[in-house]
Amino acid sequence: MSVLTIRVCSNHDIHIIGEITRTALREAYPDSFFETIGNYWPEGFLVAESGGQIVGFVMGIISGVKQARILMLAVQEPYRRNGIASTLIRSFKSSCLMKGLDSIILEVRISNTPAINLYGKFGFKLTSTLRGYYRDGEDGYRMELVLQS
Numbered sequence: 001m002s003v004l005t006i007r008v009c010s011n012h013d014i015h016i017i018g019e020i021t022r023t024a025l026r027e028a029y030p031d032s033f034f035e036t037i038g039n040y041w042p043e044g045f046l047v048a049e050s051g052g053q054i055v056g057f058v059m060g061i062i063s064g065v066k067q068a069r070i071l072m073l074a075v076q077e078p079y080r081r082n083g084i085a086s087t088l089i090r091s092f093k094s095s096c097l098m099k100g101l102d103s104i105i106l107e108v109r110i111s112n113t114p115a116i117n118l119y120g121k122f123g124f125k126l127t128s129t130l131r132g133y134y135r136d137g138e139d140g141y142r143m144e145l146v147l148q149s
């Protein structure tokens with residue numbers, strides 16, 4: 001794989017981010033949704049680029065006093081298991097620390113073993129089970145990482 005670069009998402013990337021969201025997360029949002037989130041906290045919306053292609057992204061918001069929330073994280077299928085999501089999470093953690101935040105929360109489907117393993121590896125702990133959290137009725141886990149600067 002070519003060299004991996006992590007950078008802030010630009011408006012030119014939004015179209016491909018929408019496509020990755022549709023294929024990897026099976027969710028559809030208008031471009032304006034991603035633009036609004038990106039304007040709110042640019043350093044919390046990061047893309048992974050390799051060989052001139054966007055291969056993954058992480059998108060988060062500031063959701064409370066000193067708290068970030070990861071809304072989406074995805075890597076294109078052919079590029080998985082290469083440490084790309086891990087690199088995105090490390091960069092996202094750096095953005096949080098630079099902003100003076102002290103925790104990150106997220107929600108994940110209880111069936112999503114790859115993501116649960118990934119977050120567990122980074123020290124995220126399960127804090128609650130969210131019954132019927134997803135539109136199709138699946139339960140979710142809320143997970144939290146307490147950041148140490």
Ligand SMILES: CC(C)(COP(=O)(O)OP(=O)(O)OC[C@H]1O[C@@H](n2cnc3c(N)ncnc32)[C@H](O)[C@@H]1OP(=O)(O)O)[C@@H](O)C(=O)NCCC(=O)NCCS
Pocket residue numbers: 024025072073074075076079080081082083084085086087107108109112113114115117118119121
């Ligand atoms: C979850 C996802 C982002 C992981 O991306 P990735 O770039 O492949 O992840 P990494 O290569 O950084 O993997 C890091 C760790 O995550 C875990 N992991 C990743 N994929 C896994 C899989 N298929 N099965 C089990 N564990 C897995 C492992 O612990 C892995 O460490 P290891 O390779 O040393 O075993 C990717 O599979 C994806 O985009 N899935 C679809 C979208 C999604 O579910 N997003 C999360 C929503 S909450």
